[in-house]
Amino acid sequence: MTTPLLDVQDLRTVFDTKEGTVKAVDGVSFQLEAGETLGIVGESGCGKSVTALSIMRLQRPGRIVSGKVQLKGRDITKVSDAEMREIRGQEIAMIFQDPMTSMNPVLRVGFQIEEAMAAHRRFTGQQARDRVVPMLQRVRIPAAKERIKDFPHQFSGGMRQRAMIAMGVSNEPSLLIADEPTTALDVTVQASIIELLRDISRELRAAVILITHNMALVASLCNRVIVMYAGRIVEQGPTRAIFKNPQHPYTWSLLRSMPRMDEVGKERLVSIRGVPPDLGKLPTGCKFHPRCRFKVDRCLTEEPPLAEVDPEQLARCWVLMKNVPNPEMQS
Amino acid sequence: MLDPTSLPEIELPGSPFEGDTSRPAQSFWNESWERLRANRIGVAAGVLILILALIAIAAPIFSLVLTHFDPTRQHLIDNFRPPGHPYLLGTDELGRDTLTRLIYGGRVTLGVASLTVVLSLTLGTTVGLLAGYYGRWLDDLLMRIVDVFLAIPAIFLFILMSILFRPNAFTLAAIIASVGWGGVARLVRGEVLSVKQRDFILATRSVGAKDLRLIVRHLLPNVLPILIVAASLGVGQIILIEAALDFLGLGIQPPTPSWGNMLTNAESYFFHSGWLVVFPGVTIFITVLASNLFGNAVRDAFDPRLK
Numbered sequence: 001m002t003t004p005l006l007d008v009q010d011l012r013t014v015f016d017t018k019e020g021t022v023k024a025v026d027g028v029s030f031q032l033e034a035g036e037t038l039g040i041v042g043e044s045g046c047g048k049s050v051t052a053l054s055i056m057r058l059q060r061p062g063r064i065v066s067g068k069v070q071l072k073g074r075d076i077t078k079v080s081d082a083e084m085r086e087i088r089g090q091e092i093a094m095i096f097q098d099p100m101t102s103m104n105p106v107l108r109v110g111f112q113i114e115e116a117m118a119a120h121r122r123f124t125g126q127q128a129r130d131r132v133v134p135m136l137q138r139v140r141i142p143a144a145k146e147r148i149k150d151f152p153h154q155f156s157g158g159m160r161q162r163a164m165i166a167m168g169v170s171n172e173p174s175l176l177i178a179d180e181p182t183t184a185l186d187v188t189v190q191a192s193i194i195e196l197l198r199d200i201s202r203e204l205r206a207a208v209i210l211i212t213h214n215m216a217l218v219a220s221l222c223n224r225v226i227v228m229y230a231g232r233i234v235e236q237g238p239t240r241a242i243f244k245n246p247q248h249p250y251t252w253s254l255l256r257s258m259p260r261m262d263e264v265g266k267e268r269l270v271s272i273r274g275v276p277p278d279l280g281k282l283p284t285g286c287k288f289h290p291r292c293r294f295k296v297d298r299c300l301t302e303e304p305p306l307a308e309v310d311p312e313q314l315a316r317c318w319v320l321m322k323n324v325p326n327p328e329m330q331s
Numbered sequence: 332m333l334d335p336t337s338l339p340e341i342e343l344p345g346s347p348f349e350g351d352t353s354r355p356a357q358s359f360w361n362e363s364w365e366r367l368r369a370n371r372i373g374v375a376a377g378v379l380i381l382i383l384a385l386i387a388i389a390a391p392i393f394s395l396v397l398t399h400f401d402p403t404r405q406h407l408i409d410n411f412r413p414p415g416h417p418y419l420l421g422t423d424e425l426g427r428d429t430l431t432r433l434i435y436g437g438r439v440t441l442g443v444a445s446l447t448v449v450l451s452l453t454l455g456t457t458v459g460l461l462a463g464y465y466g467r468w469l470d471d472l473l474m475r476i477v478d479v480f481l482a483i484p485a486i487f488l489f490i491l492m493s494i495l496f497r498p499n500a501f502t503l504a505a506i507i508a509s510v511g512w513g514g515v516a517r518l519v520r521g522e523v524l525s526v527k528q529r530d531f532i533l534a535t536r537s538v539g540a541k542d543l544r545l546i547v548r549h550l551l552p553n554v555l556p557i558l559i560v561a562a563s564l565g566v567g568q569i570i571l572i573e574a575a576l577d578f579l580g581l582g583i584q585p586p587t588p589s590w591g592n593m594l595t596n597a598e599s600y601f602f603h604s605g606w607l608v609v610f611p612g613v614t615i616f617i618t619v620l621a622s623n624l625f626g627n628a629v630r631d632a633f634d635p636r637l638k
Binding site (some may be wrong): 035058097 | 522
C-alpha cells in the first residue's frame with residue numbers, strides 16, 4: 001500500500017480558557033490520497049476549521065496535544081517552525097472564508113500574490129513577478145494586467161476570492177484547504193468560485209479539503225465526506241454512500257434539513273432541535289444524544305466508537321439509521 | 332393618471348460586470364491625502380510650518396541678505412534697541428539682533444522637535460511592534476519597561492539628564508524622546524493587537540511568510556496612519572517642552588539661540604523692553620498653534636479609527 005498524501009491520526013487540539021481546557025478537536029483521524037477531494041461538514045463550532053488550522057499548525061492560541069499529521073510520510077507536527085513555514089504555501093495552501101478581510105487592505109493585490117511566491121524559493125524574484133498576471137488570468141480575472149495595481153477594496157468579493165485562490169495555488173501546492181470558501185459570497189458567484197476551485201485543483205492535481213456546512217457543495221465536489229460533531233468525526237465515507245444511506249442520526253438530520261433536487265416533494269424538511277453543545281461542558285455518552293431523536297439508554301452513558309458500518313463507511317452511533325424503521329414517523 | 336412618458340428617465344447604475352476597470356486606483360493614502368488637502372485650515376497651518384522650516388534651514392542666507400547680523404555677535408552700543416532700522420525686531424541686552432536670533436533659534440527648536448519625533452517614533456514603534464506581535468513574556472517585559480518610563484516624573488528626568496549630559500540639540504532630543512517613546516509604544520502595541528487578529532495576518536501566515544515579513548510588510552503599513560497622526564500631534568507638544576527646558580536653562584545653552592532660552596533673560600526686561608519677550612513668545616505660540624492645527628487636520632484625514 002502506498003503512503004497517502006495526508007494521514008491524520010488521532011489529532012487533538014485544545015484551547016486553554018478561564019473555564020478550563022476546551023477540546024476543539026478530539027481524536028480526529030483520516031487519510032487523503034493525492035488528487036482526492038474531501039469534504040468536512042458540520043455545524044459552526046464543531047471543530048472543522050480548527051482541524052484545518054491544526055494541519056497547517058496555525059491553530060494558535062490552541063495547542064495540538066497529541067496526534068500525528070503525516071504529509072507524504074513526514075510528521076509535520078514534529079518539524080521545526082522554519083520547516084513548517086516552507087510547507088505552508090508550498091505544500092499546503094489555505095483559502096479562507098471571508099475574502100473581504102483575508103487580504104491586506106493597504107497592499108496592492110498584485111504585490112500580495114507576488115509575496116506568496118517571494119516567501120519561498122520555488123521561484124526567483126523575477127519569475128514571481130512574471131507569474132502574477134498569468135495567475136490572475138488563470139483564476140479568470142478580466143484585465144489582469146491593470147488589476148494587479150488595484151487595492152483589495154477595489155475588487156468585488158468574488159474577485160477577491162479568486163485572487164485568494166491565485167495566491168493559494170501560486171506555489172503549486174499538493175494540498176489545498178478551502179475553509180468555507182463561498183460562505184461570505186453572493187449566491188450568484190458561489191457557483192463560479194466552486195467551479196474554479198474544481199478546475200484549478202484538477203489542473204494542479206492537488207488534493208482538496210473542502211470545509212463547509214453546505215451539503216450541496218459537498219455533493220457536487222467531493223469524493224468523500226467527513227461529518228464532524230463536537231470535535232469528533234461522527235460519520236465518514238464516500239459521498240454517494242453518505243448521501244444515500246446516512247447512518248448517524250446527525251448526518252441523517254443534516255440531510256433532512258435541506259431541500260434536495262432528487263427527492264422533490266417526498267419529505268418535509270426537518271430541523272435539528274437545539275444547538276451544538278458547549279465544548280467546555282460536553283454531555284456524557286454520545287455527544288449528540290441530547291439532540292438525537294433516536295437515542296437509546298446506552299447513548300446517555302457510553303460514547304460509541306467510530307465503527308465500520310459498511311466497507312469504507314464509518315459511523316459513531318449505537319443505533320445506526322439502518323436499524324430505525326420509518327425514521328420520518330419518529331420526527 | 333400616470334403618464335409613463337412623463338416620468339423622468341431613470342439612470343441605471345453602471346454595469347455590475349466584474350471586470351469594470353474604469354475607476355482609477357484609489358489607495359488609502361491617496362484618499363487621505365485628498366481629505367487633508369480639502370481641509371483649508373490644516374493646509375494653511377502646514378504651509379506655515381513648511382515656511383518656518385525653510386527659513387530655519389536657510390538661516391545663514393537670511394542673516395546675510397535680510398538682517399546683515401550674526402546671531403551671537405554683540406553690539407554693546409546698540410543694546411535694547413526697539414524694533415526699527417537696522418535691527419528689524421530690536422536687540423537684546425547685549426545688542427544682539429532679535430530677528431537673526433529668532434531665525435537661528437528656529438533651527439534649534441525645529442531641529443530638536445523633528446529629531447525627537449524621529450527618535451521616539453522609531454523606538455516606540457519598534458518596541459510596540461515586537462510587544463504586540465510576539466505577546467506573552469516579551470509583551471509583559473517591554474510594557475513594564477514602558478510603564479517604568481511613563482511613571483518617571485519627566486521634569487526630574489530632564490534635570491538629571493541635563494546635569495549628566497551637557498545639552499546640545501542631539502542630547503536634548505534624546506532626552507525628550509526618552510520620555511515620549513513610551514506613549515508611542517503603547518499606541519502601536521494596541522493597534523498591533525487589533526490588526527493581528529484580522530484574517531489577512533492568518534492568511535499571510537498560511538502562505539509561509541516569516542515573522543519579519545509579517546511585521547514589516549503587513550503590520551507596519553497598517554499602523555502607519557496612527558503613527559503619522561501621533562507624530563504630527565506630538566510636534567507642538569515637543570516644541571513646548573523644548574522651549575520650557577531652554578527657558579529653565581536645562582536645554583540649549585547660550586550663546587546658541589533658541590526660542591526658549593531667548594526668553595530666559597528677556598523676562599527681566601519685560602517692562603523695559605517688551606519686544607524681547609513678545610517676539611520669541613509669539614513665535615512659539617504661532618508655531619505650536621500651527622503644529623496642533625496641522626496635527627488635527629492630519630488626524631481627521633488619516634486616522635483609520637475615525638472612519
